[in-house]
Amino acid sequence: MRKGLNRWANQIRHSRKIKKERLTARLVELLESDRDDENLAELIYTKIQLNFEIEKDERETKEIHEMEAIARSYYQNLFSTGRWGNYEHLLTGIDRCIFEEDNSRLTARYTKEEIQEALSELGPTKAPGEDGFSALFYQKCWSIFGEDVSSFCLKHLNEEDGEKGYMVVKLDMSKAYDRVEWNFIAAIMKRMGFNSGWVESLMKYVSTVSYSVVFNGHIGENFQPTRGLRQGDPLSPFLFLICREGLSSLMRLAIQGNILRGVKASRSGPQVSHLLFADDSILFGEATERGAPSLKQILIEYENCSGQCVNYDKYIVFFSTNTQEGDKAVVSRVLGVRSSNNPERYLGLPNMSVLAAKGILEKGLCWRIGTGGHISVWDDLWIPGTENDRLQNETTNEDIKLVSDLIDANNRKWKTGLVLSTFNKDTAKKILQIPLSETIYEDFQAWRGEPSGEHSVRSLLLQTITRN
Numbered sequence: 389m390r391k392g393l394n395r396w397a398n399q400i401r402h403s404r405k406i407k408k409e410r411l412t413a414r415l416v417e418l419l420e421s422d423r424d425d426e427n428l429a430e431l432i433y434t435k436i437q438l439n440f441e442i443e444k445d446e447r448e449t450k451e452i453h454e455m456e457a458i459a460r461s462y463y464q465n466l467f468s469t470g471r472w473g474n475y476e477h478l479l480t481g482i483d484r485c486i487f488e489e490d491n492s493r494l495t496a497r498y499t500k501e502e503i504q505e506a507l508s509e510l511g512p513t514k515a516p517g518e519d520g521f522s523a524l525f526y527q528k529c530w531s532i533f534g535e536d537v538s539s540f541c542l543k544h545l546n547e548e549d550g551e552k553g554y555m556v557v558k559l560d561m562s563k564a565y566d567r568v569e570w571n572f573i574a575a576i577m578k579r580m581g582f583n584s585g586w587v588e589s590l591m592k593y594v595s596t597v598s599y600s601v602v603f604n605g606h607i608g609e610n611f612q613p614t615r616g617l618r619q620g621d622p623l624s625p626f627l628f629l630i631c632r633e634g635l636s637s638l639m640r641l642a643i644q645g646n647i648l649r650g651v652k653a654s655r656s657g658p659q660v661s662h663l664l665f666a667d668d669s670i671l672f673g674e675a676t677e678r679g680a681p682s683l684k685q686i687l688i689e690y691e692n693c694s695g696q697c698v699n700y701d702k703y704i705v706f707f708s709t710n711t712q713e714g715d716k717a718v719v720s721r722v723l724g725v726r727s728s729n730n731p732e733r734y735l736g737l738p739n740m741s742v743l744a745a746k747g748i749l750e751k752g753l754c755w756r757i758g759t760g761g762h763i764s765v766w767d768d769l770w771i772p773g774t775e776n777d778r779l780q781n782e783t784t785n786e787d788i789k790l791v792s793d794l795i796d797a798n799n800r801k802w803k804t805g806l807v808l809s810t811f812n813k814d815t816a817k818k819i820l821q822i823p824l825s826e827t828i829y830e831d832f833q834a835w836r837g838e839p840s841g842e843h844s845v846r847s848l849l850l851q852t853i854t855r856n
Contacts, residue, residue: 404441411438498545500538504530552674553711554651555719557683559669560702565617565624568631569695570595576630594627615695632664634694638686639671647682648673675711680722700724757822758829760791771818791831800824 411434418431512524526537561567570591577587597618601608617624639661642648650659651672663670673679687698703725707716720727755763755770763770765788787793788810796803801824807816 404444408438408441411441498542500535500542503538503541504534552676553715554708555673555675555679555711556706557671557673557723557725558704558706559671559687560699561669562697562699564696565619565628567615567695567697568617568628569615569693572634572694573627573631576633580630580633594623629664631694631696632669635669635686635690636662636664638690642682642686648679648686675707675715675719677715677718677722680719684723752835753833755791756832756834757791757824758831760793760795760831762831763791765789765791765794771815772822794819795824800826800828 415431415434415438418427418434421427507523507526507530510523510527512527513522526534530537573594574587574591577590578584594617595614598610598612600610617627639648643650643659643661648661650661652659661672671683673683691697703723705719705723705725705727707719707727716727753769754772755768757763757770770791788806794803794807794810795801802820802822804820807819810816811819
C-alpha cells in the first residue's frame with residue numbers, strides 16, 4: 389500500500405511539472421506574438437493558470453511544513469518528562485528479587501552465541517536497519533558473514549558499552565606540615581617495624597619545640613604545639629612521607645577489598661591507585677557512583693587520623709575521555725570539587741621533584757629475568773647481591789652481551805660452563821642460583837627493596853637512609 393501511495397504521489401507531481409512547463413512555454417509564445425484582443429485574453433488566462441499551479445506547489449509546501457511542525461510538537465510533548473511524583477512510598481512495597489548472582493550474569497561479557505540467538509528471535513521482515521536489509525537477510529546469510537557481524541557487535545557491546553570512565557584527583561593539603569599529628573606518625577613507624585625506643589627518642593626531638601609570634605617587631609610569649617613538623621628541618625620531609633603512608637595504606641586496602649579500582653597503563657600492567665610527589669598527591673579511580681563516595685570516605689578517614697585537611701579550593705578532578713557527562717556530574721558533586729580539562733596545567737609537578745624521584749627509582753630498580761633478551765649483562769642490575777655496582781667485563785668473549793646469551797633456550801637452564809668461565813667464582817655462584825621459570829615471559833623491572841617487587845614508602849626510606 390505504501391508503495392502504491394508513493395507511486396500515486398509521484399505521478400501527481402510529474403503531471404504538475406509537465407503542466408507548468410507547458411503553460412510557461414505557451415506564455416513565452418504569447419508574449420512574443422502581436423497584441424490583439426484574442427491574444428490578450430489567452431495571455432491573461434495562461435498567466436492565471438500558471439500562477440494557480442505555482443500557488444498550489446507553494447501552498448502544498450507550506451502545508452507540509454506546518455504538518456511537520458504539528459507532528460514534531462506532538463511527539464516532543466509526548467516524549468518529554470511529565471510530573472515528578474514522590475515514589476518513595478510506592479518503592480516500599482517492592483521487595484528485592486534480583487541478587488548478585490543474577491547481576492553477575494547480566495553484566496557478563498556478551499558472546500557470539502547470544503548475538504545469533506537474538507537475531508533468530510527477530511521477526512524476519514521487522515526492524516530493517518539503515519542499510520535497508522531486514523532481519524531475514526542476516527538470518528539466511530548468517531553462515532556467510534556471521535563471524536564478521538558477531539565481531540563487530542562484540543566490539544561495541546563488550547568494549548565501548550563496558551568501559552568505565554576514570555578520574556584523576558589532585559589533592560592539595562592545607563598547611564600540610566603544620567597539621568601532622570605526632571601520635572599518628574609514631575603509630576605508623578611502630579607498625580612499620582621501627583624499634584619502639586628509637587621511635588620514642590625521635591618523637592621527643594620532634595615534640596620539644598616552642599613557637600612565638602613576632603608582631604611589629606615585638607616577640608610574644610612562647611607556646612608549645614602538640615602537632616606539626618618544623619619547616620626547614622631536614623628530618624621533616626621524611627616524617628611527612630611516613631605520615632602519607634597512612635593514605636597509601638587506605639588506598640591499598642580499598643584496592644584489595646575491591647572497593648576501588650586503579651588504572652593500568654597496559655592490560656598486563658599493575659593497577660596504579662595513587663602517586664605521591666613531595667607534598668603533591670594524585671589519586672586514581674573509576675568515575676562512578678560507587679568510586680566517588682569510596683574515595684571521599686578514604687579522604688575523610690585520613691583527615692581524621694592524620695590531622696591533614698584537604699584544601700577543597702585547590703582540589704581538582706580530571707576525567708578520561710570516555711567518561712559520561714552524568715558520571716562527571718555525580719563525581720564532582722560527591723567530592724565537592726571542580727573539574728578541569730587541562731591536566732597539563734594542574735598536574736605539572738616541579739621538575740626537581742620529578743628528577744629526584746626518577747634518580748631514586750633508577751637506583752632502586754632491578755631486573756627480573758624472563759627471556760633475558762632485554763637485559764644487558766654488563767650495564768643492568770640483575771644479579772642479587774651485586775646492587776651497588778655493575779659487573780665488570782672480565783672476559784674477552786665479545787659474544788656475551790645479553791643475559792639471554794647465558795641461557796639455554798631449549799631447556800630453560802643456565803649455560804653452566806659458560807657462566808663459570810666468564811665470571812669470578814662468587815658472581816658465577818649468584819647467577820647459577822637465580823631460578824629460571826619453565827614458562828617463558830618477558831623481562832620486567834621490580835623494586836628491589838621489597839620481596840614482592842612493589843614499591844613502598846618504607847623501603848624507599850630505608851634505602852635512602854642506608855645510602856646516606
